[in-house]
Amino acid sequence: MFDYDLLVIGSGPGGQKAAIAGAKLGRRVAVVEKKHMVGGVCINTGTIPSKTLREAILYLTGLNQRELYGHSYRLKDDITVGDLSARTQHVIGREIDVIRSQLARNHVEMLLGTARFEDPHMVAITAADGSVRRVTAERAVIAVGTRPARPSTVAFDGKNIVDSDQILDMERIPGSMVVVGAGVIGIEYASMFAALGAKVTVVEKRERMLDFCDLEIVEALKYQLRDLAVTFRFRETVARVEHSNGATLTILESGKRIPADTVMYSAGRQGVTDSLDLEKAGLSADDRGRIKVDNYYRTPVDHIYAVGDVIGFPALAATSMEQGRRAAYHACDEPVVGDLGHLQPIGIYTIPEISYVGKTEEELTESNVPFEVGISRYRELARGAILGDSYGMLKLLVHAEDRTLLGVHVFGTGATELVHIGQTVMGCGGTIDYLVDTVFNYPTLAESYKVAALDAMNKMRAVQRFAGTQGVLEAP
Numbered sequence: 001m002f003d004y005d006l007l008v009i010g011s012g013p014g015g016q017k018a019a020i021a022g023a024k025l026g027r028r029v030a031v032v033e034k035k036h037m038v039g040g041v042c043i044n045t046g047t048i049p050s051k052t053l054r055e056a057i058l059y060l061t062g063l064n065q066r067e068l069y070g071h072s073y074r075l076k077d078d079i080t081v082g083d084l085s086a087r088t089q090h091v092i093g094r095e096i097d098v099i100r101s102q103l104a105r106n107h108v109e110m111l112l113g114t115a116r117f118e119d120p121h122m123v124a125i126t127a128a129d130g131s132v133r134r135v136t137a138e139r140a141v142i143a144v145g146t147r148p149a150r151p152s153t154v155a156f157d158g159k160n161i162v163d164s165d166q167i168l169d170m171e172r173i174p175g176s177m178v179v180v181g182a183g184v185i186g187i188e189y190a191s192m193f194a195a196l197g198a199k200v201t202v203v204e205k206r207e208r209m210l211d212f213c214d215l216e217i218v219e220a221l222k223y224q225l226r227d228l229a230v231t232f233r234f235r236e237t238v239a240r241v242e243h244s245n246g247a248t249l250t251i252l253e254s255g256k257r258i259p260a261d262t263v264m265y266s267a268g269r270q271g272v273t274d275s276l277d278l279e280k281a282g283l284s285a286d287d288r289g290r291i292k293v294d295n296y297y298r299t300p301v302d303h304i305y306a307v308g309d310v311i312g313f314p315a316l317a318a319t320s321m322e323q324g325r326r327a328a329y330h331a332c333d334e335p336v337v338g339d340l341g342h343l344q345p346i347g348i349y350t351i352p353e354i355s356y357v358g359k360t361e362e363e364l365t366e367s368n369v370p371f372e373v374g375i376s377r378y379r380e381l382a383r384g385a386i387l388g389d390s391y392g393m394l395k396l397l398v399h400a401e402d403r404t405l406l407g408v409h410v411f412g413t414g415a416t417e418l419v420h421i422g423q424t425v426m427g428c429g430g431t432i433d434y435l436v437d438t439v440f441n442y443p444t445l446a447e448s449y450k451v452a453a454l455d456a457m458n459k460m461r462a463v464q465r466f467a468g469t470q471g472v473l474e475a476p
């Protein structure tokens, strides 16, 4: 009766995984995507280019080697935009190939164009040449993602005043830069340009940045960024940006004026729902273009699901993929177990990187959970010395009574990988006894788990001693 069992709009991480999951369950599936955007924001303008850029910057500037070879060490003296974009384009091209091939071998049809609803089961797809094709589907998954939010008062020109998509097309590396908005995107790019030697000023209207992260770790990041000549202006709002002869002047509401070669806006993102004609499907979006869903990613129209950035927080490639898979399973009447729950990791690819899973100290204190902190510093690990990372740290938050692991916070080399050891222990309901009693490879950064677990254990023992319950800690 319908052309497809499942129609997915958008080929970002959410759309891809929804499509493949549907196909694996034997459904006839198609994905609609604009010709130049296969792979979504994730591959073309977001996660992949920014993470590749970071890697290219770390390699070419030699930043991570300077502790070992001296502060003037650089792999290349005059780093150009060409040096950086060569690597980015290589990785983007490769990832698009992988996605195309995965979709094709799972018999997912790719319909190139922009989709809009004509009714709850029919979508019109306008191709680049203006031709329109109509298809019907029993169920649909909306995975259209977001685009940068642009204040109407700012005259973006794509060269000196840019958003976080346009920064990837920069013609030269700026000598100075204002970053508006200290969210994840703003801070990641601020650290990259600072590593390249740009004088970066970050303007953020809130009191602190990355307020969902552990305070001590954010302070450590701020210290490292200040060391790279980043200036922070918190509780400040940009009033306007002036532009003349290839230079900019950012004027803050407080009256401060900041001259810079480039101003980059990273002040939030907006769901790409305005061209979907949602009302024809019986749906609507909020003022930030986001669609409301239930626990199964089902919109108020039962056979239409929405996943990824278009449904809002946490707006990560990592979670979007899993939301896509779960939505497709539900749409195809396949059981879905559990939810994404409290073990969702956060990875922030600043220089140095941050990652965490579970609770922060602030959250535990607010909810009166007694906890102990175990810390390991990379500078005391042999692997830290070998790598030349003296600032990294791993922090474990441990329940003071049953010794279960409540949170893992990592700062420094490999943080986004290391966090998964703690996530696994937490997922299995493990205690730090496991980490204390396990042998880790040496020399590794993973060893930091044992060092931090021992630190927490020693602190808890000190409390026990004081309380007069000397002796071996009892297993919970």
Ligand SMILES: Cc1cc2nc3c(=O)[nH]c(=O)nc-3n(C[C@H](O)[C@H](O)[C@H](O)COP(=O)(O)OP(=O)(O)OC[C@H]3O[C@@H](n4cnc5c(N)ncnc54)[C@H](O)[C@@H]3O)c2cc1C
Residues within 6 Å of the ligand: 009, 010, 011, 012, 013, 014, 015, 032, 033, 034, 037, 038, 039, 040, 041, 042, 043, 045, 046, 047, 048, 050, 051, 113, 114, 115, 116, 143, 144, 145, 146, 164, 185, 272, 275, 276, 307, 308, 309, 310, 315, 316, 317, 318, 319, 320, 347, 349
């Ligand atoms: C600079 C930056 C860095 C990031 N870094 C990370 C990171 O390190 N880790 C992480 O987990 N996440 C990161 N993210 C977030 C991550 O990129 C997003 O969470 C993820 O891409 C969202 O996936 P999605 O499935 O919602 O779709 P998206 O990747 O947003 O793609 C949506 C697709 O839908 C298409 N589309 C929209 N409307 C239509 C229509 N009407 N018809 C057809 N197609 C349509 C678009 O063309 C687009 O290709 C970053 C984002 C940015 C911007």
Ligand SMILES: NC(=O)c1ccc[n+]([C@@H]2O[C@H](COP(=O)([O-])OP(=O)(O)OC[C@H]3O[C@@H](n4cnc5c(N)ncnc54)[C@H](O)[C@@H]3O)[C@@H](O)[C@H]2O)c1
Residues within 6 Å of the ligand: 180, 181, 182, 183, 184, 185, 186, 188, 203, 204, 205, 206, 236, 237, 238, 266, 267, 268, 269, 314, 315, 316, 347, 348, 349
């Ligand atoms: N490593 C990662 O996982 C990663 C990397 C990049 C982006 N992302 C995702 O992309 C999404 C978007 O990120 P984002 O950083 O653009 O948005 P955001 O909403 O997280 O941050 C925007 C920041 O800009 C500030 N701001 C807004 N207007 C301002 C103004 N006029 N002056 C000064 N400050 C202003 C806000 O207070 C806020 O702190 C996030 O949800 C994030 O999860 C994830």
